Amino acid sequence: MLKSLSSFIVLVAIIVTLNTKIGSIPPLGKFFDPDAGFWANAETHIPESEELNIEGLLDNVSIVFDERRVPHIFAQNEHDLFFSQGYVTAQQRLFQMEIQTYDAAGRLSELIGENPAVQERDRTTRRWGMPWAAERKINAYQQDSTIWAILNAYADGANAYISTLEPDEYPVEYKIMDIAPEEWSPLKSVHLEMNMYRTLSGGSSDDRTSNTIAYFGEEYVEKFFGTNPQQMEPIIPPSRTWDFEPEVPPSPDSLFVPKTGKRIQYFDPKAGVGSNNWVVHGSKTKNGHPILVGDPHLSLSLPSIWMEIQLNAPTINAYGVSFQGLPGYLIGFNEHIAYTETNVALDVMDWYEIEFKDERLNEYWHDGQWKPTTKRIEQVQVRDAEAIVDTIVYTHHGPVSVTNPDSEAPVYHAMRWIAHEADIGIRTFYELSKAKDYDEFVDALRPFGAGAQAFAFASTEGDIAIWVNGKLPKKWKYQGRTVSDGTDPAYDWQGWIPHEEKPFVKNPEQGFVSSANQEPAHDTYPYYLADKFAPYERGRRINDLLREKDDITPQDMMDMQMDNYSLHAESIMPNLLEWLIVDSLDFEETEFSTQMYVWNYEMNADLQQPGFFYYWWREITWSIFGDEYGATGERLRLPGRDRTVEVLKAEPDFFLIDDIETEKKETIQEIVTAAYKAAYNTMATYNGNVGASWNWGRVMNNDIDHVGQIPGFGANDVYSGGSFEAINATRFGYGPSWRMVVELGPEVRGWGVYPGGISGNPGSPNYDEFIENWRTGKHFELNFYREKPENSLFELSIKPLK
């Protein structure tokens, strides 16, 4: 009796244990069940064509999957088109859609449970006003009947798919985390939109700049941040002159000195977010039609951030890459035009020091009076634990993000951010997908507010152009570069640059346009935009190559996207070798140095010099700035490598060269030599003896991680060349997340590749199918069908459920 009872108890205990999530370990019995667990997600054959009946459609739809599984939607009206896009996106990428919107809404704790880092991230998201801004945008979208209908159609389509899912059909990440999918809604699409803006324009160095001025003075800051390197070529070429009367707001008499730059809660954008784009005019191409080229640089992930898709309905025929959760697509082409964007790091996030009346935080001083705040309660639900409640205080600038509890006089900072505006950015991408010429393109750009982007353009009519677009605040010179005075209206944002006065150029004499996150315009441009842009090298290299080239073909452009040449190395290597004290090197270091003398400055995967150069330059930077900057104990702003190179060459005895931690005064030769030895030591420690293990393709450690950071679900060590400063901007898991070339005639043709697949299922061979082509620069020709094709890998024929 006792024995069978205890056996039964053991049995029940085992079942319960294997059915319970313990920490981050999924319920093991459920998880390993071959019928319903992760095994059920393993693809054992190519999906088959299906006929479906779905409620909510107005008419028949065909979704055709080509040989790479790219979905091509053929619908009879726009409602069904976007409904189907929601359906197929949920079908392929549900986890990616959900995890990104949970993140943007500050709801990760609901999925992950108690975890201090996750809770902090969610609280920061709320303090940044991300959910609040999404609600503001939703209100604006509701006023636009077309876009509101599209957002709802997309959500209905996504839900049509989600509602059919049984637990054994959930994507494998859901089984690992033991969660279930949630219903989609227009609000979730807008959360995703906010996430995109956070990635692209969620950075600020106001506090760093303030501190740098405080410790090193205005002249230092002017020298390193206010001065452009000689080689810099702004996006808008000098041939463009400005013929309008600008209304630049007046600057205050003296710059506000903040009480402290400490502790502004920041969200450092991932390093290397940027992009390339360029367009060549028909006068420079072999067949006389323009060619448009683009590669957005983002954190590389699996599934890819992008998904290729074709949208075909009576009013649209377009091909592009979509952001999962947003209807439409962001980069691509239709039968008339093509477009692609790069990030322009305008200063559209400013921090304001706020003076509150008292610790109740109900009133703050502005423009000579006390003004009321509003308060918003944010509740962060935590799985299996108590919710966290935060009260966020809002001023007219924006949310008050953080306090400084250490000082005697508490310092509060409010954030003004372009992404808080009630703009309807999705409208721009909708209109672009249907635009037929330059004028329609220019009109389509208007609704786009957040995160200034340089939109490159080409049309079958032969026009090329580039527009720095977004809602650009009118600022006096250097306004918002440092922490601003929240009490003084002179520091508020005072209007927007009119659309026609934004920096743009159409059909310039030089026969091409390009951008690579550098300075948007020359000093002749009357409005202040920002002073922190990418170093000149990538933009310059693009322009140098385009100037030389003629009879350009699409293949030439695909090859150019893989260019690994480093102008940075070219600019400083001769000096470094001159400064190197060869007598101080040991035998092995000397032997390796011969390689550096013959290096061609190509950051190629098979070479050993690029990795060494990367570490060498890094050591040099640290030894120059590390000691003086470290001594302040504050967050400071590091000069760009291009200005650092210029200053070093002009002033080899610059004061920062000296190591303040030693008595003697170091020379540049000593610094460079010590850095060489340190770099050699690093390389040898991590990579062993000089040989294939020193190859840049290995040293770069290019891992493509899973969107949810699940080990085993990414792609490790994707052997590639490239660099921050090369056109092929691949490095350390960041880089060209999509490479696209479009020829605008005689028929519009496109080529493209990204490091991933269509399917977001790690159990599918299609999940990472395109990585090898991406790695080796072999773009696929894109199937831009004019009509529904007869043949396909598989097809969904969908009829409305009556």
Added chain:
Amino acid sequence: MKISVLILVSVFILNLFLPWWSIAIPGLLIGYQFKEEPIPSFLWGFLGVFLLWGGHALYIHIANDGILSTRIAEMLGVGSPLIVVLITAVFGGLVSGFATMTGSMMNQKKAN
């Protein structure tokens, strides 16, 4: 041996439409029915689902070219996807073994 085969077949059918822990039910019933000694009951019960789950997982592993099992193996930190197949077989076998043993014990005491 008959026990294992009976359990294998009934678990296969049940698991198609019932949650995973339903694999315990055949073991309880069949163990009760055959009322063998506890240890043999456990072993035959274990074997039945070890083979079913292991076989099923192995089939999927092969048909999928090991894509997912390799990823899961890395996620779990085990050396090879075949270990993932083995773990699957062991979990299933464990539950069924204890179920069969319990079933046989419940009948055994009556026999005494």
